[in-house]
Amino acid sequence: MRERGVLSTFWKNHHFDMMRYSDTCPVATQASEPLVNYMDVSKTRVRVSRQLLATTLTDLLNYFSSPGQAEYAGQISIGTPPQNFTVIFDTGSSNLWVPSSLCTSHACEIHNRYLSTKSTSYQADGRSFSIQYGTGSLTGILGIDKVTVQGISVSQQKFGESVSEPGSTFVDANFDGILGLGYPSIAVGGAPPVFDNMMAQGLVALPIFSVYLNSIKVNGVVKFCRDGCQAIVDTGTSLLTGPSGDIKVIQNLLSAQSLDEGVDAVECGNIPLLPDITFQINGVDFTMTPSAYIQMETLNGEMQLCTSGFQAMDIPPPAGPLWILGDVFIAQFYAVFDRGNNRVGLAKVLP
Incomplete structure (x- = not known):
């Protein structure tokens, strides 16, 4: 497909849609304050700024430059000192995950991988998790560390360390992982979403989708x-x-x-x-x-x-x-x- 020049289109059409059939674990916490998501569209770039309780703005870029196409990705960091990752900000899922240094799948090897031994703020959770998307799947273990989004640091954030990403779904992706913005009730493993923790820590509110x-x-x-x-x-x-x-x-x-x-x-x-x-x-x-x-x-x-x-x-x-x-x-x-x-x-x- 790459040789025929249609791989990019195939990837768009077979994207791992996030309204899924994955295992979910409800959490009792509920959001109480709004987050406003401002979206400004141009032909080759989508720029999204999220109004925080502070004045910080988070910019999400479009990695598909075709007119009308959008893959809302941005930079985050995990750990102390920070390890940087490009993630999709996804309103249809609730988990944060990035590739682990323990992962030997080809998709992991060509993306940024999280190394827990390099972070002084890392804590082991030890539980395993599995996510099955419409196209593609991954398995891994849960960890706990500091997560920073545009200068807003969330302490004690549970996230997934992917140790297996079989197949080719994530190989051609222009991102390392996914940061879910959905409700905690659809979070795999009961891990509170990043923005739920931001709200609980007085930093930010959550969106609805x-x-x-x-x-x-x-x-x-x-x-x-x-x-x-x-x-x-x-x-x-x-x-x-x-x-x-x-x-x-x-x-x-x-x-x-x-x-x-x-x-x-x-x-x-x-x-x-x-x-x-x-x-x-x-x-x-x-x-x-x-x-x-x-x-x-x-x-x-x-x-x-x-x-x-x-x-x-x-x-x-x-x-x-x-x-x-x-x-x-x-x-x-x-x-x-x-x-x-x-x-x-x-x-x-x-x-």
């Missing part, structure tokens, strides 16, 4: 969710996913053709003729034009591969059926995550 869809329109006509449906906003999911039956209808409307790599391709010359797709949330329309939901990639410096930003994912009850508004959707709008009031706000981005 759920939203209710009134309907989904194609060229102004309601096609899906006539009676409403559930959805989540997830920065850890690259595409926009929904029930397979509904997504099949959308792909047919786009005249998309499935490639052997699982990518749904469309004719690049037909993009101006494709319909606008509108998500109505609490009575407000959020419209995506074809240029927003179609991904274009240059092959061999000339040919373009154009693919649909929609992907089928059937999530069983009780969590599903569910739509996941991933980065294809989020990158078009200004988002405010309010954990304290259990809501998320979306607005159109002004030019």
